[in-house]
Amino acid sequence: MQKTINWLLNIVILVSVVFSINILSQRMTAEHNFTNIQVAVRYQDILHIIEYTDYELDEVLDIFLELGVNNITVEENVLLPEYYSVSNAKDFVTSDLARGYIDIVKEEEYRLVIEAIDEVTLDRIYDNLVTKGVTVTRDGDYLNIFSQRPYKNLTQLGTGFDIEALTYLANRGFEISPEIRGFTSYSEYGIQTLIDQLEQIPNLGHLLFDGTRIPAYTEANMIKFAREYGFAYMEFFSDTQEGYITLSRRIEQDGVYNVIRMFSPDKLSHIKASGILDTLELALVERNVRAFGFVLPNTGGVEKDFETLQDEISGFVESALGFGYTLDTDIEMKGWPVASRKQLLVIGLGAVAMFMKIIAMTQFAIIGYLAGIGGTLYYVALLLSSKIDAMQSMAFVTTVVFSSYGVLLCIDPPKKKSLTLALMHYCKITLVTFMGIAIMAALISEYSFAIGVNLYKGVKASHVLPLIIVAGMIIVTRWKEIVEEVKKLLKINWKYLVGFGILGVFVVYTVVTIYVSRTGNTTQIPELEALLRATLDDTLGIRPRTKEFMIGHPFMILGLYMSYKGFRWPVLVVGTIGQLSMINTFAHIHTPLIVSGIRTGYGIAMGVIIGIGFIIVYEVVTKIISKVISRWNIKLT
Structure with a gap:
């Protein structure tokens, strides 16, 4: 029964991906023609x-x-230049006084009297100031403008445009x-x-x-x-x-x-x-x-x-x-895709199906199926009541579940370390992630997301939840094996165990803090990273994301290579960063799809190379540590 359900869920995901690719192809065409x-x-x-x-x-x-x-x-013109009230000549030439359109006849504490070069200018100033709440009266060729010295509001409120001058510019071809x-x-x-x-x-x-x-x-x-x-x-x-x-x-x-x-x-x-x-x-x-x-x-x-x-x-x-x-x-922008509610329903079901598959990995499969049905009904209701909220919510769910599932498929170590097998598993995980990319990007590919009217919500949470899910699923599904590994560790001299534990906690805390704080566009980057970014920009044209090729992908490949569970599982959790970062890259809807694709491709290529380097370093370091451990008479296996 569970196999049948699993196949049905796979079909739902594949259909969702097909619908997503259709939406994304329309968007790519619009961007290409733009x-x-x-x-x-x-x-x-x-x-x-x-x-x-x-x-x-x-x-x-x-x-x-x-x-x-x-x-x-x-x-838009103003009556008086800004320096008139604050000793600042900024945009001097946009004022009617500086342009010579008006002359000041009298300055009083609560009144300014002006005359204009012609009736058209007088009417323009009068109409614009009166309709913006300024008290103005006409006295023949003069305007009485009631404002308190130093007339600050008259340096800020617009008095309209010089239509004759702008008509000339337009006739010149601008x-x-x-x-x-x-x-x-x-x-x-x-x-x-x-x-x-x-x-x-x-x-x-x-x-x-x-x-x-x-x-x-x-x-x-x-x-x-x-x-x-x-x-x-x-x-x-x-x-x-x-x-x-x-x-x-x-x-x-x-x-x-x-x-x-x-x-x-x-x-x-x-x-x-x-x-x-x-x-x-x-x-x-x-x-x-x-x-x-x-x-x-x-x-x-x-x-x-x-x-x-x-x-x-x-x-x-x-x-x-x-x-x-x-x-x-x-x-x-022309030809940008606008997905219907029916299309969004089919696309969003892919994320629901993936959620069910994750829960089905535990002994709570039935709860996952029921939650999936409930989530589907809620999604339908949200689509009918608030389409944008539905798109944002399901895009967030897609990011979380797809960046987690591929990693969870490969948490068990091989019997023997193999670089080839590690790279094959990495490709498998990345394929799942790309399915998530298609679904997530299609869900929020409306133009409103490209102009900041609507936003992808939950950026910080989507960078943390997959790590928690992967770590939590390892604990839930591999608890007995974890207990066995802990027992082995307890056989180590407690002084060394405490020392390594403190060091490990410090390293994890530092990595997570830097990772979370660097998520988004507001954090100031270190000088060394700025230099690295500039070098990559100059070399590649489109710079890959640092957290992908320097952290996520290399640690993922290293984790997939490791055969010792005590090392493999924590490293895979860190490696999840690369997968979720790839999905988040495509959440920047203002960036063309082809650019996000190139950026991601560079990140994968560089990440694989660095990951292989990590493996080489790992092998060298483990040999050195093995010699040290043998001297301490510590047995890990």
């Missing part, structure tokens, strides 16, 4: 160049067009991406006023949002506008903005999100404006970023900075074209 890239410069940098050099506007635009620039990002400044007080009329103004811009591109909060992200007219033109997910910035996830979800239509990934040092204080070609290439190849914003360096010499900016753009464009990418403004 070759258009956008190169952007900032409008304020253009103004800065023509203000402080002898270049004319058309000369600067011609240079950028020749370099391949096809987009200009434009930050796509225009407006960057809307943040605001909290508004009316529905105020939002529509801003939208109506933006829609006057020809060749309007995706939207950008400045500040810690996306304005009006719950308003119907903003949602409709963002859905039509799309907006940018700024790397390392947008995920911190209030409203990003909400707005992204509300513009979604049938699994399609008009959101593009963009990288720019503009919002990142820790990244320089120049000398970042490697960073840009990494974002292009390994993060599915297709919009790249370049920033004028700020070294004090504008002419020299402009030359540096040209070199940065030229170097990146040349590199991107060499990789096979094309310069284009149409950078919306």
